[in-house]
Structures are given as C-alpha cells and as structure tokens.
Amino acid sequence: MSSSPEWDLVYRPRKLPRYAIAAAVVVLAIHITFGLLLTVEDVGVRNLGGSDQAAIIGIGVLFAAAILLLTRPRLRVGPQGVEVRNLVPTRMFGWDEILGLTYPESGFGAWLLFPSDEHITVLAVQAGDGQRAVEAMARFRELEERYRGSVRPAN
Template sequence: MPEGADHPVTGPPARDTEPSDVWEFVYRPRRTPRIAIAVAIVVLIIHIVFGALLTISDTGVQIGLSDQFAIWIIGVVVAGAILLFTRVRLRVGPQGVGVRNLTSERVFGWDRIVGLTYPDKGFGARLLLPADEHIPVLAVQAGDGDRAVGAMNRFRELRQIHAPRPTSD
C-alpha cells in the first residue's frame, strides 16, 4: 500500500467475549454502510409521509390511525432490514477468518480455508472453501477500490502466517 494511504484496519485488534479471540485484521467497507444509511432514511421518510397523507382526502375507504401506524411500522421494519448492510465485516486472526454478512458471523478455521478471491463479474469477494464451496464476503467490494485491494492483500499476508503448511508424504 502506498505510504500515507488509508489502512483498512479499523483500530486495535478486536476482542470478542473470550480473551483468546484476538483478531489481527478487521475490515469494514466504507461505501456500503453510507449507501445503506441514506437509503434507509429515504425509505423511512417515504413511509412517514405516505402514512401522514392517508387521511388527507376522503376516498370512500375508511382509513384510520391504525392504518397510518401500520405504514409507519412497515417503514421502520424495511429501514431496519436495509441497515443490516452496515454490519458487514471481515475479521482475520490466528484462529481463522470471521465473515459477518447481514445477520450472523461465521468463523472458519484456517484448515478449512482455501483462499479469498474476487470473481471477474462479482459484487464482492468470496472466501473459498474445500470442495468448490464458497462464502460471499460482502465486506470486501469493488466499490471501495484501493481499500478493498489492500484488504485482499492483508488477508493473503495473514494467511501466509497462520494457515497450516501442507505436509509432504
């Protein structure tokens, strides 16, 4: 990475609930959370405005306060679902790789990881597993440009350090 460029690590090693869970590299995208927040705000505003406008004129249909609340609640639920895109991250450490996409995090030990790749026509990176399986890594996306490239390079450096060496028979 060029000198003075942003390093994709977000602070000191992250600690989870157990002291043995030390992560050497934590990567979160910049662009996706910003877009998700903006879209969630727009969706919420649209639902609030439409809910408020439901009672502006009489259309012959009985629309009450409960209908307005329902529209507002739907807006909150949809905005909340969109905000799940702000949670994506990739963590790498001695114990393996943690991939959190929208809801939960999955941690893969180094013995199960073949590599991290970015497909030619892909949205984000993929964590390669044995038997041609892969897990999408929504945190590493082309939209982040050089930061995403830096994350891929850092992952590869840490893989060289932590991945078990193949034994020769």
C-alpha cells in the first residue's frame, strides 16, 4: 500500500503479479522451445518451415502478453471517489455512486457494491494477499467514512 497527494490509498496485489510473471515466462519458454525444436521435415501432408516456427513463438508471445494483464489490477481511493483498474479498463466511481467494498464468502476478489444489487470485482484486493488485503479493506472503510459523510446513494 502506498499513497500519493491525490490518492489516500493505492493498493496493488502482491502475489497475483508474481504468479502472472512466472506463468508468462513458462508459457513463453515452452513456445520458444517447441518453436525452435520444430524441424523442417516432410510430415506427410505438408512441410513445416520457418513460418510455422515463427507462428508457434508468436502465439507464445501473445499468450504471455495476455497473462501479463494480471499484473495491472489496482485500487485507488481518495476524496474524489474510488478508481478500480482490473485487467484493461480503469473506472472511476464517485462516493455517491457506491455502497461500499465487501469480500464475499466465495470468491477471490473483493466486490465494489452499487445500488440494485450490482457489483464489480476488484481484482486488486484478493484473499491470497492475507493480512495485507485485510488492512486494505480496513483502510478503505476508514476513507469511505471520512469522504462519504452523509452522502448515501439512492437505492
């Protein structure tokens, strides 16, 4: 957890990015290895060539890049509201739009709650981070109480 002048809480998961980087490295290594081991031989219907090797390696690069999207999740909280970045989109919600942040009994990420029983998963706050995630939830609730004040969204 860290903070900046405009954000009181900036939280990123600790374990998820590490696992994502390790998985991306393994996937890329496997594709590079098989791409380089693919020899140019007659295999019956058609010959395999350099373009096939490049395609296998290229597919590995695309898979690894997709896996690395798991290094992006972030939660930021400040006077202007709550910003959630999951894999690609970054969304900002004002304090008057949300009901709070909760952790469901079954699930791997916290939920940002909205009126009408709607929610979005906050990938940054995960059970795998243990006490760090608990502290982030507590800090969120402190900031929510400070900034929300008497503003409550209509149900």
